[in-house]
Amino acid sequence: MSALPFKIAPLLSQAHERETLVSQWGPEVKRILCVRLDRLGDILMTTPAIHALRNSAPGRHITLLTSSVGAEAAPYLSDVDEVIAYDAPWHGLASHTSSSVDLDMQRTLAAGQFDAAVIFTVYSQSALPSAMLCYLAGIPRRLAHCRENPYGLLTDWVCETEPHGGVRHEVERQLALVAKVGAVSTDTRMRLQVSASARQALAPRLAARGVAPQGPWFVIHPGASAASRRYPPERFGEVAAQLAKARPWPILLTGSGAEAALVREVIEAAGHAVRARMHDLSGLLDTGEFAALIERTAVLVTNNSGPVHLASALGTPVVDLYALTNPQHTPWQTPQRVLFRDVECRWCYRGVCPEGHHRCLMGVPAAEVAAAALELAAEYEDSAGRRMAQTESASIADLDAVPASTPISS
Numbered sequence: 001m002s003a004l005p006f007k008i009a010p011l012l013s014q015a016h017e018r019e020t021l022v023s024q025w026g027p028e029v030k031r032i033l034c035v036r037l038d039r040l041g042d043i044l045m046t047t048p049a050i051h052a053l054r055n056s057a058p059g060r061h062i063t064l065l066t067s068s069v070g071a072e073a074a075p076y077l078s079d080v081d082e083v084i085a086y087d088a089p090w091h092g093l094a095s096h097t098s099s100s101v102d103l104d105m106q107r108t109l110a111a112g113q114f115d116a117a118v119i120f121t122v123y124s125q126s127a128l129p130s131a132m133l134c135y136l137a138g139i140p141r142r143l144a145h146c147r148e149n150p151y152g153l154l155t156d157w158v159c160e161t162e163p164h165g166g167v168r169h170e171v172e173r174q175l176a177l178v179a180k181v182g183a184v185s186t187d188t189r190m191r192l193q194v195s196a197s198a199r200q201a202l203a204p205r206l207a208a209r210g211v212a213p214q215g216p217w218f219v220i221h222p223g224a225s226a227a228s229r230r231y232p233p234e235r236f237g238e239v240a241a242q243l244a245k246a247r248p249w250p251i252l253l254t255g256s257g258a259e260a261a262l263v264r265e266v267i268e269a270a271g272h273a274v275r276a277r278m279h280d281l282s283g284l285l286d287t288g289e290f291a292a293l294i295e296r297t298a299v300l301v302t303n304n305s306g307p308v309h310l311a312s313a314l315g316t317p318v319v320d321l322y323a324l325t326n327p328q329h330t331p332w333q334t335p336q337r338v339l340f341r342d343v344e345c346r347w348c349y350r351g352v353c354p355e356g357h358h359r360c361l362m363g364v365p366a367a368e369v370a371a372a373a374l375e376l377a378a379e380y381e382d383s384a385g386r387r388m389a390q391t392e393s394a395s396i397a398d399l400d401a402v403p404a405s406t407p408i409s410s
Contacts, residue, residue, distance in 0.1 A: 022156040025116060025141065025181040027057040033109065033117040033139060034080075035065045035130045037091045039225070040287070041309035042170070043070045044190050045332065046120050047077065049174035052185035053118065054079045063112060067093045072287045078193045084108065090129040102133070109137035116141035116181075120174050122328070123162035124349060128153060143181055145173075156181060163327075163347075170328045190332055192313035194295050198288030205289070209250075209279045216298035216380065217250040218243055218373065222266050223259040224305040226351040229323040231303055231361050231369075233262055237269020238366035239301060239373070244274040246374050249298065254290065254307070257283030299376045301369065304329060317376040319369060324360040325349055335379060337372035339364045 032053055036046050043066060054060050063082040064074070074083035086105050087094040094101075117134040119127040119142070127144035131153040134142050143156035150157055158180055162168065168176070175188060203213045211217060222236045240251050251274075253263045263282040267275060285293060291310060294300060300311045301319045308331055311318040317335035324346035330338055341363030345355050 022143065022158065022180040023141075025057070025183070027059075029057065029115045029141065030059055031061045031063070031112070031114045031116075033063050033065055033112065033114045033134065035117060035119045035134070036070065037065070037067050037086065037088045037093075037130065038122075039067065039069050039306060040073050041306040041329070042120075042122070043073055043077075044192060044306075044309040044313050045170040045329070046174050047079065047191040047313070048171055048185065048188045049118075049120070049178045049183070050077075051079045051187065051191060052175060052178050052183040055185060056183040063114070065109075067091065069093065073192070075195065076193050076288060076291060078191060088129065088133075090126075106133060106136050109134065109139065112137075114139045116143065118178060119144035120177070121145060122170065122326075123160060123167070123173070124326070143177065145177060167327050169330065169332065171332050173328065188333070190309065190313040192291055192310065194291045194314070195288055198286075198292040199295075202285070202289045202292040205281070205284060211250045211252070211279060213296075215249075215296045216377075216384075217252050217296075218247070218377075219252045219254055219293065219297045219300045219302075219307075220266065221254045221300065221302040221305070221307045222262055223255045224303040226325070228325050228348070228350055228353045228358070229303050229305060229361075231321040231364070233265035234269040235366045235369070236266040236301075237271070239369045240266065240270040240278060241274045242367065242370035243373060244270070244277050246370070247377060249377075251278045252293070252297075253278060253280050253282065254285065254293070255282040259283075298380045299373045301373050317380055319372045319376065321361055321364065321369065323358075335376055337376060339369060339372060 034050055036043050050062060054062050061081050062079055063084060064080045065084045065086055067087050068085045071083050071085040074080065117139045119130045121127050121144065127146050128150060131142055131144055131150060135153050141156060142154050144154055145158050145160045146154060147160040158177055171188065206213050220236055220240060222233055224230045243251060253266060255263050260282040263280050267278050267280060270278060294307065294310050294316050295314045297316050299317045299319065300307060302308060304320055304322045308318055308320050312332040312334045315334050318331050319337045319339065320331055322330065322338045322340045324340055324343060326349055327347055340360050343360045348354050
């Protein structure tokens with residue numbers, strides 16, 4: 001159920017090692033530009049590598065160049081000192097049609113006086129446009145994976161071996177990249193720092209719906225940026241109905257404002273008997289509040305999308321309905337169940353199912369999804385019970401250590 005049908009190959013072959021041209025970056029490399037022009041999930045999967053860069057030499061300053069959507073995560077990335085938002089025309093998120101925006105960005109980067117740039121990509125993306133931008137901005141060191149010979153555009157070139165040489169998890173891929181210049185870390189957790197203000201802002205939203213702020217609750221997030229990665233809303237409704245029968249917990253539904261209609265479809269599909277237990281939060285939470293919600297969630301049920309990686313960064317159990325569009329984005333270092341059905345058309349990299357049958361997700365029944373969520377819920381309860389027992393034991397031990405003549409205030 002959780003084992004994806006692809007080969008993991010974290011090590012490069014000797015032949016490709018000979019084509020890898022890198023130098024070690026020492027303490028003289030202070031100001032580093034990290035280029036990740038994607039969405040929140042991709043940024044989160046890059047945070048272990050950014051952490052390694054920051055901590056492999058003293059006094060490093062990290063600037064993240066990312067999309068305007070990705071920049072919303074900026075306040076919650078503890079290893080990032082500065083964020084520059086840029087919707088690059090080669091990443092499909094740009095709405096501008098004038099090259100003046102891109103020339104302005106070149107000048108912005110030149111003014112940053114960076115010592116080095118690291119360009120993070122998935123293997124289906126080319127690093128060369130970003131490398132050209134950094135080259136024109138005068139950044140002297142430029143590191144990236146690249147399939148073709150980049151010549152002078154990269155000073156530190158790691159030859160691309162994926163997918164033909166095996167596929168790594170996205171976290172492993174980026175950690176391996178920065179390790180080539182000496183940036184290593186034994187702490188490979190994804191990172192997102194939830195602020196106290198975000199937790200405080202979330203509390204009244206929950207209270208208004210009669211949801212106890214300490215939990216527990218389920219969260220169902222039915223949206224995804226691509227149609228090929230969306231489990232049907234009527235199936236999510238069936239999952240909600242089965243969870244409601246098995247646990248008395250509230251079921252919170254999340255999504256952007258544009259996904260409000262999708263969330264309503266899920267609620268309708270769950271049935272009248274369950275509706276009072278379901279709470280629609282679509283369009284109501286900003287990035288910080290959403291993170292605060294996922295931080296306290298007992299189990300998240302969602303498609304393979306940004307919330308999966310948010311859960312991974314926060315250690316939240318997640319049921320990931322994993323459409324086999326691409327292989328390298330499974331949950332990372334958190335309790336998980338990854339559900340799919342293997343298909344011959346796997347790894348299509350398409351936003352809409354090219355075969356029209358959507359069998360990699362449609363083959364997963366709602367009962368299987370609910371069962372996976374309830375397994376994780378039981379593990380969550382066991383873990384919570386152990387934490388409570390440990391806390392009580394520590395409190396008793398502290399009381400036993402107090403001298404008999406010492407008054408204990410109530």
